[in-house]
Amino acid sequence: MLGSTAAHALELKGRLEWVHKIDMRVMENGIVETVKITTGQHVNKDDLLLRMDQRKQKAALLEAKARVARAKLSLEDSERDIARTQELFDRGLIAEEELKDGELKQAVVKTEAESAKAAEEAAQVALDHTELKAPFSGIVAANNAWQGAVVFASKQDQPLISLAPDDQMLARVLVTADVLRQYPVGAAAQVLVNGNSRSGKVYSRGVEAVRIEPEGAIYELDIIFQRNAKELLRPSESVKVVLP
Template sequence: MSTSHFNTIRYLSLIALSAALLASGCSSRQTAQAPQAVEVKAMQVIQQDTPVTYEYVGQVKAKNEVQIKAKVSGNIVAKMVEGGARVSEGQPLFQIDRRQYEAALLNARATLAQAEAALNNSRRDTLRYQQLAAKNGIAQQTLDAQLAAEQQNAAAVDAYQAKARQAADDLDDTLIVAPFNGRIDVNDLSVGDYVTAGSTTLAAISSVNPVFIQFSMSENEYLQLAQHSSGTEPREWGGSLKLILSNGAKYPLAGRIAQVDKGLNTDTGTLTLKAVFDNPQQLLIPGMFARIVAEGEMRRGALLVPQRAVQQILGKTFVTVVAAGNKAESRPVQMGPRVGSLWVAEEGLTAGDQVIVEGFSKVQAGTPLQVVMVAPDDLATAEEQ
């Protein structure tokens, strides 16, 4: 074989190898540019008859709460209870120095005794004057003057009796007692503090059993509950309320609507209500937050999706569904009431849709999906873990 022929073959081989390498590189780039399927977890939309519940954020309020003010002035000489303690109706709390009130009572009683003695003398004089007047022994004017004097003495007795009762009440008011069963606050006064009648607050007491849960609902929610219940009065449809504590625990006792505001709040458009709950263990403390759960209507064939699948952006609500060809699709939806961990879908979904419950933050519209289907029980187990 000649040298020129060998070079020609070598040149053609290099060209073929370069073309193969170029084709291989282009194919690799095309493969790299192809979108990768993203693994997500999805769940079939649930369709079933569902009893709807309505939840409201409420705050525990004492049914009775009072600030105890001194009715008399003086120094506190004894304190019978510690701040934050439970107290019973009639239990002594504070003792105000009673010495001046004891003296005032003794003085009032002495003055009353003098007035009563003067009245008794007047009555005896009146009896003698009446006997003399009957025999024309004295002028009628003298008898009239004596009768007026007796009336004045009787009025004086009434006045001094009132002062004696007031002095006795003041003496009794030096002992401050609890007006009802409850718990006293921790901002109470101490021995030696001077209190002024009618202005100094010695302590505040709140009742602990039962308690109120105060909450508000919108006008539409009020109408929804009223129209789908046996009665329009809140006390009729709110007779068996449930309570969920801030840590997610269910309160064991049911409550009922006890008070309803006179009308809607003009600023918020909401109606304020108070539910009463028995609190025998005193677990509920005024100021705590909890969720009131009210039973509503039965939704026939309701469409339910997990709350974790719903995205709320700029006042709009979306879910990501598995569209044709296993591709992601963002779907605007209108949601209704929540039912446990699920949410009723009013518009935007059908019973045949599959909603992504995990991984939707990693995909965009049109992204290929590698779908792993899960059941509602799988989601509940994952949330518990």
């Protein structure tokens, strides 16, 4: 597992890993209308990855917008009514009870307007949930979505799309506890990828042992480094890590 490259340096064989990966699923039942990506494709933040059939959600949003428009008109009418009622009360032409009735009616109209606005926002969210967009720039690690597929939000056994950032990668090596203690997070390291040396630093240190060997417990040590532009690196590729 370990090999010496200098008096105080260690050369370790490791493998590449994503810094992290997210699994994406839709939150609305429906039929996949279009898939914009393929596995291995690079995408930019906010790029559209997948769209479900949106007709039902668009119809619900239109209905909600119409309800908001009606509520706005009712609210304007109620404001004119309460203004007239207040004027009559100030002139002593109506009793206080009539003013309170007018204020109560206006409060009900305001509540209905707020409810209509909330329904519109919920309809907009439901429409937004029919699309999957890239939350960051990265590479499509897996694509399990196909045009015409029927998707049930509560029965997605596997993610439709998996996305990983590809501007940085991890080089993961296995070390003993003694070695782990020598290299805190942020410590400098070198990663040899395809014959090229990259500057990196310790990203994380394992807490639980992955296995027990005669020399002791073995832990994961992750080194993070920048990917070169236009270079495609894949998890599980072999690399070498030099720890000074």
